Amino acid sequence: MNSVSSKIPLLLLATAVLASVSACGGSGGGDHPISRIESGDMFTGKPYIFRIAERYRAPEYELSAKYGVITDKNPVTGEQAEDGVYYYYVPENTLNTLPYFYGFTEEITISDGEHGLVEFLELGTDAENGDPLFTDQWHLKNIGQNPFSVTTSPSKGKDLNVISAWHLKDSNNELISGKGVKVSVLDTPVDVNHEELKARMYTPSGAKSYVNSGLTLKKLQKSADYAHGTCVAGIIGASASNGKGGRGVAYESSLTSYDYDSGFFFNEMTDKAVNNVVNASIGWDYSHGEGFDPNLELWAQAMFENGIPFIKAAGNEFDEVLFSHSNYYPLTCKDLNVNCQFNQTSSLNRGRYFINVSALNSLGVKSSYSSVGSHVWVAGFSGEFGYRKDGKSSSAAIVTSLSSYLPEEFSDWDKNVPWRTEEAYYDKRKFYTQRMNGTSAATPMVTGVTALIIQAKPDVTVPQVRYILAKTSNNDKTEGWEPLAYDPIEAYVSQYGENITLENAWHDNASGLRFSNYYGFGVVNAAKAVKKALACDDDAGCKLRSELPEVFISTRANPCESPDGGLTTVCTLSDFVNADNPGEVPEAFEIDNLEINVGSLMYVANSESDCTDAANDSKKGVARVNNLLQISMTSPGGTESLIKSVYANWDFSGTLFKQETADPFLISTSDFFTEMVPSTGSFKLKIRSICPIDVDELNNSVYVQIDGYALD
Amino acid sequence: MKIKTVLMSALSLFSVTACASDAQMMIRESNGTTVYTDNFKVLDAAEKINKTEGILGTLGDRIVISGTRAPDHIAFVRHDDERNNFIIRNILMIQCAKDTECIPDDIAARKLSRSVYEITVDNYEEWKSVQERLRNAVGVKNVSPSLYYGVKPSLKNTKAGE
Numbered sequence: 001m002n003s004v005s006s007k008i009p010l011l012l013l014a015t016a017v018l019a020s021v022s023a024c025g026g027s028g029g030g031d032h033p034i035s036r037i038e039s040g041d042m043f044t045g046k047p048y049i050f051r052i053a054e055r056y057r058a059p060e061y062e063l064s065a066k067y068g069v070i071t072d073k074n075p076v077t078g079e080q081a082e083d084g085v086y087y088y089y090v091p092e093n094t095l096n097t098l099p100y101f102y103g104f105t106e107e108i109t110i111s112d113g114e115h116g117l118v119e120f121l122e123l124g125t126d127a128e129n130g131d132p133l134f135t136d137q138w139h140l141k142n143i144g145q146n147p148f149s150v151t152t153s154p155s156k157g158k159d160l161n162v163i164s165a166w167h168l169k170d171s172n173n174e175l176i177s178g179k180g181v182k183v184s185v186l187d188t189p190v191d192v193n194h195e196e197l198k199a200r201m202y203t204p205s206g207a208k209s210y211v212n213s214g215l216t217l218k219k220l221q222k223s224a225d226y227a228h229g230t231c232v233a234g235i236i237g238a239s240a241s242n243g244k245g246g247r248g249v250a251y252e253s254s255l256t257s258y259d260y261d262s263g264f265f266f267n268e269m270t271d272k273a274v275n276n277v278v279n280a281s282i283g284w285d286y287s288h289g290e291g292f293d294p295n296l297e298l299w300a301q302a303m304f305e306n307g308i309p310f311i312k313a314a315g316n317e318f319d320e321v322l323f324s325h326s327n328y329y330p331l332t333c334k335d336l337n338v339n340c341q342f343n344q345t346s347s348l349n350r351g352r353y354f355i356n357v358s359a360l361n362s363l364g365v366k367s368s369y370s371s372v373g374s375h376v377w378v379a380g381f382s383g384e385f386g387y388r389k390d391g392k393s394s395s396a397a398i399v400t401s402l403s404s405y406l407p408e409e410f411s412d413w414d415k416n417v418p419w420r421t422e423e424a425y426y427d428k429r430k431f432y433t434q435r436m437n438g439t440s441a442a443t444p445m446v447t448g449v450t451a452l453i454i455q456a457k458p459d460v461t462v463p464q465v466r467y468i469l470a471k472t473s474n475n476d477k478t479e480g481w482e483p484l485a486y487d488p489i490e491a492y493v494s495q496y497g498e499n500i501t502l503e504n505a506w507h508d509n510a511s512g513l514r515f516s517n518y519y520g521f522g523v524v525n526a527a528k529a530v531k532k533a534l535a536c537d538d539d540a541g542c543k544l545r546s547e548l549p550e551v552f553i554s555t556r557a558n559p560c561e562s563p564d565g566g567l568t569t570v571c572t573l574s575d576f577v578n579a580d581n582p583g584e585v586p587e588a589f590e591i592d593n594l595e596i597n598v599g600s601l602m603y604v605a606n607s608e609s610d611c612t613d614a615a616n617d618s619k620k621g622v623a624r625v626n627n628l629l630q631i632s633m634t635s636p637g638g639t640e641s642l643i644k645s646v647y648a649n650w651d652f653s654g655t656l657f658k659q660e661t662a663d664p665f666l667i668s669t670s671d672f673f674t675e676m677v678p679s680t681g682s683f684k685l686k687i688r689s690i691c692p693i694d695v696d697e698l699n700n701s702v703y704v705q706i707d708g709y710a711l712d
Numbered sequence: 713m714k715i716k717t718v719l720m721s722a723l724s725l726f727s728v729t730a731c732a733s734d735a736q737m738m739i740r741e742s743n744g745t746t747v748y749t750d751n752f753k754v755l756d757a758a759e760k761i762n763k764t765e766g767i768l769g770t771l772g773d774r775i776v777i778s779g780t781r782a783p784d785h786i787a788f789v790r791h792d793d794e795r796n797n798f799i800i801r802n803i804l805m806i807q808c809a810k811d812t813e814c815i816p817d818d819i820a821a822r823k824l825s826r827s828v829y830e831i832t833v834d835n836y837e838e839w840k841s842v843q844e845r846l847r848n849a850v851g852v853k854n855v856s857p858s859l860y861y862g863v864k865p866s867l868k869n870t871k872a873g874e
Contacts, residue, residue, distance in 0.1 A: 188867070228867045261864050267803070270824045282865035289796040290772070290861030298805040298828050298856045305825035313868035322866075348865060369870050385872045438869035580810040 178250025234401030249448025473522030510637025566692030602654030753779030772862030
């Protein structure tokens with residue numbers, strides 16, 4: 001029993017049972033002993049507040065609850081309640097001992113020791129202020145639930161660990177919920193009338209027509225894909241405790257929808273007063289033409305300088321190719337189950353300091369489709385495909401808001417799916433879907449966690465957000481997450497006449513951080529991330545990043561050499577100077593972000609038709625040669641990063657790029673994060689190709705650019 | 713100084729067609745590019761259905777016709793091969809070197825962050841002249857035009873088993 005310390009005299013001689021605590025406010029007059037003033041939330045520790053009727057307030061009474069705690073002090077704020085007012089809450093450690101995690105009937109007893117009056121309080125997802133679909137949101141709490149009729153149920157425990165985060169408090173003694181954080185959703189227009197989202201929408205003053213423009217039925221009927229933004233917004237910030245739907249990761253954040261079809265370089269998004277974090281569940285998959293945009297790079301720079309993280313989907317091209325190259329070579333990547341597409345293509349995909357998110361399914365391993373690469377930062381949950389009508393083996397996808405229109409009015413994502421057709425649940429589910437997936441779904445998971453981080457630490461910088469996520473994510477060595485481990489993949493590549501590493505698996509970098517091209521630094525852990533944010537100043541690396549880094553570039557002349565006419569090229573990139581003050585040579589610095597300029601990576605024509613085609617920017621030639629291109633890099637500390645693997649297709653042509661612009665083409669690796677670079681340190685960039693690289697051309701402009709912190 | 717190479721030729725005039733009041737303001741470049749500086753309008757996919765006359769060119773999955781341009785569109789650049797046509801917007805983004813105020817006093821600019829500024833121009837001529845001037849300004853690290861290709865990014869969800 002959990003009791004308040006004071007006793008209340010018993011006026012009732014017999015035990016009386018009432019169906020539920022009255023929801024009336026006021027003084028608890030009449031015969032009703034307990035009146036609810038304010039509802040709480042059993043999943044966050046937010047207390048229920050109720051008043052005991054005056055005649056029951058004498059010291060002889062004892063007030064107790066069977067499962068939760070009753071107290072006269074607010075458990076969140078510490079505020080002492082006025083006479084007759086009490087707080088009831090469910091401690092976090094009690095949640096995991098409940099017979100059924102998502103709800104129970106609390107028994108509140110008023111007793112004098114001999115006789116008692118019991119009030120029943122219905123708590124949980126099906127209560128009046130519950131979230132009925134929270135039970136289906138395994139990414140928030142994975143108990144192995146399977147209301148989706150998929151063939152493989154989610155694996156218990158594989159979730160964001162966000163409930164623990166919700167129990168934490170910010171510096172204002174408010175529960176962590178995303179409150180006060182403004183999230184921009186760069187996507188199809190969000191359905192601003194959706195029952196789960198309308199209370200969350202925020203429109204900055206002076207907003208243009210592409211802001212919160214809403215989702216019309218006409219648009220949805222034209223293509224159900226237009227629901228995408230609504231799905232994303234729901235994952236981030238769907239309202240909680242409103243008797244509807246599920247809830248978002250940052251269920252009290254404010255959401256602003258920016259229509260991605262209106263050009264999407266919206267400079268108002270660089271204003272921290274109206275935007276604290278951007279979610280971009282989108283990609284631009286081509287390296288040239290409209291894919292390259294220096295304007296975007298300055299837009300990204302402005303957001304970075306203003307402390308606005310940009311969370312971006314890594315892509316879904318692990319087992320497909322978008323460049324229409326499939327006719328030019330066999331997709332060996334599929335036979336070997338390795339990455340099929342190198343996604344560092346457009347300016348959007350290569351945004352400097354963007355937090356690229358790969359995807360995990362409900363079984364706790366990489367989603368089958370998730371793009372991977374050295375530019376990935378962390379992984380979020382997205383599931384696979386949910387219920388499959390073709391009857392193939394399936395596992396869960398993500399449950400989130402879909403639209404405010406009836407599913408019969410458009411091409412419903414869940415048409416004829418059991419989760420939709422089950423009559424008993426139709427009304428609760430009709431505005432929602434169980435099929436949201438892709439790195440589109442994984443990204444808002446991380447955005448939601450980032451919103452929680454920002455509430456915990458409002459002055460957090462982008463480097464700090466990246467640091468916090470990297471340091472607190474679950475990797476293959478984290479207890480319970482061992483299934484994240486996978487073996488490196490090697491295969492004999494006949495064109496090279498030897499075994500080539502196609503995937504290099506988890507490894508420790510030289511500063512001790514664990515990294516993988518599949519998962520970046522690992523799967524986001526909301527509670528650990530928020531705790532780290534709250535204690536950022538106690539962590540030297542976090543505190544260091546309260547300032548923005550300097551930029552260092554390598555200046556070694558003619559860094560590249562090839563012993564075999566350009567088939568194997570090694571560039572020794574060293575002699576770092578401060579890019580803003582070239583006379584300043586750092587003694588040593590810590591890596592925060594690293595990019596390599598490969599803008600002049602081009603092929604030399606020779607007797608091989610493929611090589612000549614590639615050198616002349618023929619689509620077929622570029623496809624065939626790039627398919628077998630490998631780019632890797634070794635840091636001064638000895639960490640080997642696989643940047644571009646063999647069989648990962650890439651549409652980049654240095655020949656064409658040189659015609660388009662004199663700007664750099666920067667590709668990145670996250671692998672060396674927090675490693676030290678001594679003044680004499682050098683990076684080895686290694687390029688292997690079946691056609692000779694123009695080493696002279698490469699020598700003209702290749703360099704490594706590092707955002708870093710100089711050692712004092 | 714970094715300015716997208718494809719636009720370098722747009723900064724110089726090779727010929728200008730004299731215009732009647734209702735004709736295009738058009739500049740024909742020698743590299744297979746035509747720049748329309750007025751009387752052009754973008755139609756989206758829905759609006760372009762059944763439109764067959766007065767088409768100036770394509771813009772991603774949209775078309776451009778004669779008409780009143782959007783206030784933030786100052787030029788339509790069309791390539792002879794119809795590939796990668798784009799709209800020039802009325803915004804220039806400027807990056808100054810670190811700890812430098814690089815925008816001349818007589819150019820109105822909005823500061824977006826510690827090193828990035830936004831300049832709004834009224835027309836194509838101003839767009840060119842401001843870029844030329846900033847190219848030579850002390851402390852300017854980067855001048856970037858805002859271009860619109862009429863193409864949407866792809867959404868990153870995926871479907872199977874339907």
